[in-house]
Amino acid sequence: MLIVMQAAATAEQVQAVCDRITALGLRPHAMPGAQRTAIGITGNRGTVEPGALEEMAGVGEVIVVTKPYKLVSRELKPETTVIRFPGYRATIGGEELAIVAGPCAIESRAQAMETAAAVRAAGAHFFRGGAFKPRTSPYSFQGLEEEGLKVMAEVREQFGLLIITEAVDERSLELVAEYADVIQIGARNMQNFSLLKKAGRAAKPVLLKRGLSATLEEFLMAAEYIMSEGNYQVALCERGIRTFADHTRNTLDLSIVPAVQRLSHLPILVDPSHGTGKRNKVGPMARAAVAVGADGLLIEVHPRPEEALSDGMQSLYPAQFAGLMREVEQIAPILGRRVLAPLAAASVVAG
Ligand code: PEP
Numbered sequence: 001m002l003i004v005m006q007a008a009a010t011a012e013q014v015q016a017v018c019d020r021i022t023a024l025g026l027r028p029h030a031m032p033g034a035q036r037t038a039i040g041i042t043g044n045r046g047t048v049e050p051g052a053l054e055e056m057a058g059v060g061e062v063i064v065v066t067k068p069y070k071l072v073s074r075e076l077k078p079e080t081t082v083i084r085f086p087g088y089r090a091t092i093g094g095e096e097l098a099i100v101a102g103p104c105a106i107e108s109r110a111q112a113m114e115t116a117a118a119v120r121a122a123g124a125h126f127f128r129g130g131a132f133k134p135r136t137s138p139y140s141f142q143g144l145e146e147e148g149l150k151v152m153a154e155v156r157e158q159f160g161l162l163i164i165t166e167a168v169d170e171r172s173l174e175l176v177a178e179y180a181d182v183i184q185i186g187a188r189n190m191q192n193f194s195l196l197k198k199a200g201r202a203a204k205p206v207l208l209k210r211g212l213s214a215t216l217e218e219f220l221m222a223a224e225y226i227m228s229e230g231n232y233q234v235a236l237c238e239r240g241i242r243t244f245a246d247h248t249r250n251t252l253d254l255s256i257v258p259a260v261q262r263l264s265h266l267p268i269l270v271d272p273s274h275g276t277g278k279r280n281k282v283g284p285m286a287r288a289a290v291a292v293g294a295d296g297l298l299i300e301v302h303p304r305p306e307e308a309l310s311d312g313m314q315s316l317y318p319a320q321f322a323g324l325m326r327e328v329e330q331i332a333p334i335l336g337r338r339v340l341a342p343l344a345a346a347s348v349v350a351g
């Protein structure tokens, strides 16, 4: 159930409804919107009896939610969620596209600095890179772990880029939450429910990638896990799913973008790097993602992809990324979106 407060409802009235919900042994989730505040209710096993709440001052409407998800739903919050970062211009879900770029893995300080300088100059405002890598083979490079997180923190310090990196388990989540601006939950962990709950208790926004074979509903339910713990700063990311097609590593399902936008207020990014696995398809699918209405892009970039310790085949050369950004800048306005100007040229030389 969700309670839609009247547009003129006061903060005290919203609080009184939340207190009543808590007194019923349930959990209120107040979501202020542009027009009105809605309050989602979780913790109930069956339907909640509306009587006690319906008559309270400031309550506009009580809506019974028929979908299995509540807090991610557009019924609760008609406007798309905008994730903001105090002190930064970049957002996720705002008018400006969130451009996330960087290597698959942080391999060394020098590689991270060199890549960060390049993607920043081309227009990225978020820097990605794995410090904890979920690899198919136990013999593949597993990441620099905390050392990699320290390098990323240095990237933020020196370049003013926001940092996104993956947590693979509960221990790494604590570390990632400490160092990063956004916690990434990878495709392989999309249904790791204890990890999702832990991310829901973290104080940082979460970028949740779609599982390799997740349906739209499963994807939204995974986001619901995070939100149900009180973290409402969640962004989704389509990164391709397994199909019979073998001309690409995965099949990038761009149709999930409008499907998500119809049902949910959460922003959704597209990752054409993992979505295709092939460098020559990343640019075209990135352009298509912007055209379909994605809220941003996640692109793997490596200064020397042939030497990359992971995902070199799908990593763009810096010049290719810069070219793609110029194309995206032109497509975005057709959709009423824009690309933020690149941050000022880096004053620091890679070392
Ligand atoms: C990644 O972003 O580097 C990654 C491992 O992605 P995914 O979880 O989508 O495979």
Ligand code: MN
Pocket: 104, 105, 274, 300, 310, 311
């Ligand atoms: Mn990768």
